[in-house]
Amino acid sequence: MKKIHLFYILFCVISVFTNAQTITFVSEKTNKPLPKVSVFGKDGNILAFSDIDGKIEKQSLTPSQEKFQIVYNNFPVASLSYADMDKDVIRINDQFKEIETVVIKNTKPAKYILIKGNFNAYVTMNSRLNSYTDGIITYIFDNKTKKLKSANIEQYRIFHLADAKNEKKQVSSWDTSSSLRLPELKYVGNPEEYKTKRNVIKELKGDQKDQIEVTGAALQQKEFSLFGFRLFDIKTILNMSFEKGSEKTLKDFLEYNEVISMKLKHKSEPEYNQIITYNNFYPKELSFSDDNDIERVKFNKDYSNYSNPYWNTPSFPNMQTIFSNFFKGDLKEKTNKR
Numbered sequence: 519m520k521k522i523h524l525f526y527i528l529f530c531v532i533s534v535f536t537n538a539q540t541i542t543f544v545s546e547k548t549n550k551p552l553p554k555v556s557v558f559g560k561d562g563n564i565l566a567f568s569d570i571d572g573k574i575e576k577q578s579l580t581p582s583q584e585k586f587q588i589v590y591n592n593f594p595v596a597s598l599s600y601a602d603m604d605k606d607v608i609r610i611n612d613q614f615k616e617i618e619t620v621v622i623k624n625t626k627p628a629k630y631i632l633i634k635g636n637f638n639a640y641v642t643m644n645s646r647l648n649s650y651t652d653g654i655i656t657y658i659f660d661n662k663t664k665k666l667k668s669a670n671i672e673q674y675r676i677f678h679l680a681d682a683k684n685e686k687k688q689v690s691s692w693d694t695s696s697s698l699r700l701p702e703l704k705y706v707g708n709p710e711e712y713k714t715k716r717n718v719i720k721e722l723k724g725d726q727k728d729q730i731e732v733t734g735a736a737l738q739q740k741e742f743s744l745f746g747f748r749l750f751d752i753k754t755i756l757n758m759s760f761e762k763g764s765e766k767t768l769k770d771f772l773e774y775n776e777v778i779s780m781k782l783k784h785k786s787e788p789e790y791n792q793i794i795t796y797n798n799f800y801p802k803e804l805s806f807s808d809d810n811d812i813e814r815v816k817f818n819k820d821y822s823n824y825s826n827p828y829w830n831t832p833s834f835p836n837m838q839t840i841f842s843n844f845f846k847g848d849l850k851e852k853t854n855k856r
Contacts, residue, residue: 539575540573540574540606541573541605541606541607541608542606542607543568543573543588543608544607546609546610546612548725549609550572550722551568551573551722552590553569553570553572553757554567555574555588555589555610556590557587558586558840559583559585559645560583560584560585562647562841562843563646563647564642564645564647564794565578566578566579569731570720570721570722579600580600583600585597586599586600586603592638595610596610618802618833620771620804621803622803623803628807629808630659630810631660631804632804632805632810632812633656633657633659633703634657634802634805635655635799635800635801635803636652636654636655636800636835638837638838639652639795640796641795642794643690643791644792645792645794647844648679648682648694649677649697650838651675651695651819652674652829652834652837652838653671653672653828654673654674655670655700655701656814657703657799658812663708666703666704669700670812671816671823672815673815673823674822675852676820676822676851677838677851677852678849678852679693679848679849687784687786689747689787701798701799702797717734718733718734719732727762728762728763728766729757729760730766732754732755732757734753735752736752737750743785747783747785748782748784748785748790750781750782751780753778754777756775757775758771758774759773768804771801774798779792781793818855821855822851822852822855823854825856
């Protein structure tokens with residue numbers, strides 16, 4: 519009996535200690551967890567990104583940052599001091615942007631399902647923004663198997679930091695714009711495909727949407743070496759949102775977010791550099807078609823390619839505006855090809 523009592527006390531102490539190490543962001547309106555909340559430091563560094571339980575690690579924040587900007591759904595929603603952040607739970611006004619309904623066109627079933635929408639993607643080097651892209655894209659799925667057939671960009675912009683030096687043996691100096699990726703919706707039509715032994719899956723049922731988080735990891739115990747470079751600690755977090763209470767089919771699909779982090783260095787560098795890629799897609803229109811030959815341009819990361827200022831649309835997820843507030847003229851757009 520004494521052993522059981524001692525175990526219970528120990529469990530409570532560990533639980534309290536563990537909870538004290540995290541901050542949970544919740545909706546001011548529903549009191550439910552808010553995944554995908556970004557915490558920016560005063561210098562524009564992305565210090566934390568909340569998981570499906572709305573949690574971030576307290577240790578990622580330091581008093582030297584003084585002020586923190588909280589960004590949710592591509593909008594700044596709060597500016598908090600270090601004292602404000604010294605809480606276990608922080609309530610956020612998440613009503614800045616309502617969930618938009620995906621327009622369904624050409625409802626007659628056909629060979630392909632086309633999902634058109636907006637995307638943004640950006641890469642940080644040691645928490646600091648390094649490169650950014652956004653644009654308009656259409657994903658084509660086989661209507662029978664629901665497998666992704668292709669990703670077709672209509673327009674896009676590319677930005678990079680002007681001070682990148684690209685020293686071969688100094689990873690921290692690299693311009694990562696060549697590593698920018700499009701959101702990869704490989705199994706969105708078949709979420710069950712994510713259920714493997716290597717992945718951990720969590721679900722969150724909200725008042726407006728249901729979310730699925732898929733996490734995976736590699737090279738946790740041993741680094742990988744090649745040509746003098748060291749790669750370590752790869753982690754992935756995928757988050758897919760669907761209509762509340764739905765069967766989670768492509769018709770119910772609302773949003774896709776992907777975070778990929780890794781640690782990389784040249785053998786001559788004393789410390790690893792943490793590189794994090796954020797990829798986001800927001801569907802706007804779903805249609806059926808027997809034709810998969812649609813307008814597209816090549817995603818060449820050496821330049822932008824657009825014919826109109828699509829980013830001025832009020833609903834567009836324009837994170838470039840937020841980044842520009844921190845980096846001003848240092849964030850340079852690459853030449854528009856058109």
